[in-house]
Amino acid sequence: MLAAPTPDNDAKRLAVPHALLILDTPPEERFDKIVAFAAAEFDVPIALISLVDSDRQWFKSRFGLSACETSRDISFCGHAIMRTDILVIPDAAADERFADNPLVTGDPYIRLYAGAPLILQSGHSPGTLCLIDTKPRQLDELDLAILSTLRDLVVKELSNAMETSDG
Template identity: 70%
Template sequence: MLAAPIPDNDKERLAALRAMLILDTPPEERLDKVAQFAAHEFDVPIALISLIDENRQWFKARVGLDVCETGRDVSFCAHAILQPDIFVLPDSRADERFADNPLVTGPPHVIFYAGAPLAMPSGYTIGTLCLIDHKPRQLDATELAILSSLRDLLVEELTNPAEAPHG
């Protein structure tokens, strides 16, 4: 297993993530709905909004996964945040970076992974909107476009969160 390299700008990226005051916060219905929609739209058992800090990936929203975080060293999303666009692994068992990853060889048995990097207007990528399946698969051009649009909407929501209703 090859851990993802640390981005050159990781110190600044982490500062931008911390400034958002989103890590370790309670679930938010609007973000949970994004993960639920992604799982349904792509017919995957697991969909996550994952944020990458120094040592872990923490799940702000999750469908189909009981844990709320995993180590950054085993994180697929830590690889995805290094990409300029959607990172797709049709079959992680066939990729030397992931074949012996404990998330592949054991629960949750990540075989297919697609991660759309959450690049914020600040220029820093804080995490991903990701899809996981227990079997190999591909995304076609239409599905990639839908995932990209969903990611863009999510970035907009994270950048300009809805204000709490006044009462």
């Protein structure tokens, strides 16, 4: 298993979710609506807004998953935040980077993972909007465009929260 990497700018990146005052906060309808829509639109059992902290990924909003967090070491989102484009893993069980990951070999049995990094104006990504399926599958260009648009909605909400907390 390939452990989630740590970005070179992780200290600055980690300041973002802490500045948002959003870690470990109750669910919010604005985020819950986005993940519920994503799950329905893509017909996936799990959709999440995940914030990657120093040692965990915490789910600000979740659809189809009871866990509130997992270790950063095994997180798929920890890989996605290193990118500017959407990380798509069509079949995690067939991908040598993830095949022995406990999230693949055990509950929730991830096969498809698609994580859109939430890149804020600062250039830092505190987390992802992600889709998870228990069946392998591909996403096409239209799927990626829709996921990107939904990601932009999450980023807008996070940016608004930052402005409010600064204000």
